[in-house]
Amino acid sequence: MDEDATVTLLILGESGCGKTTFLSRLKNPNLRFGNGDSAGNGLLRDGDQPFLYDIRFARKSFKLEVYDTASPNQHWSSLNPGVVILAYDISDRRSLDALKGWRNDITRYFQRGTGERIPVMMLGLKRDLREENDQIIYPQEAYRIAQELHCDRYAECSAVTGELIKEAFEDIAKVAAMTTTEKGAQGAGGCTVL
DSSP states (O other), X not given: OOTTOEEEEEEEOOTTSSHHHHHHHHHOTTOOOBTTBOSSTTOOOGXXXXXXXXXXXXXXXXXXXXXXXXXXXXXXXXOOOSEXXXXXXXXXXXXXXXXXXXXXXHHHHHOOSTTOOOOXXXXXXXXXXXXXXXXXXXXXXHHHHHHHTTOSEEEEOOTTTOTTHHHHHHHHHHHHHHTTSXXXXXXXXXXXXX
């Protein structure tokens, strides 16, 4: 593998679902949130896209170039991503329901040929806000939806508390690393929960 390989990753999801906070926490693991202030110093700005992450995984090194749907520099549908993440807010059922539309957009914009398949991961954000009520989204339900949407992986985490953030990023790195092989990441679309 080329040491200078770059994998373009696009993270899609409804506004406010936690994408920027998640990406900011990955950039700065020591980022602290307090008093409900998630807009404090240290959060990435949309104008700074793409966000770059150096990855060393399974004896491979590559650069991860991440674009959020809020990129002001270009419309996300003009990108050529190697991996797409479908993100939703665990405490907001509407953001989960919206993933079906985002999944249709992936097919429309990025899967042009017969049999061509882009790796897709589903990511539940704001895990710290999961609480017992009639809107609760249990992991089993989210996993079922990830399977219905033909996602390759499902993970969830909380950027605010840091819970499962490292594991979620490892999952992203695994999916991205697959795209750097000769075969690429043309998986069968079976979802793995990690």
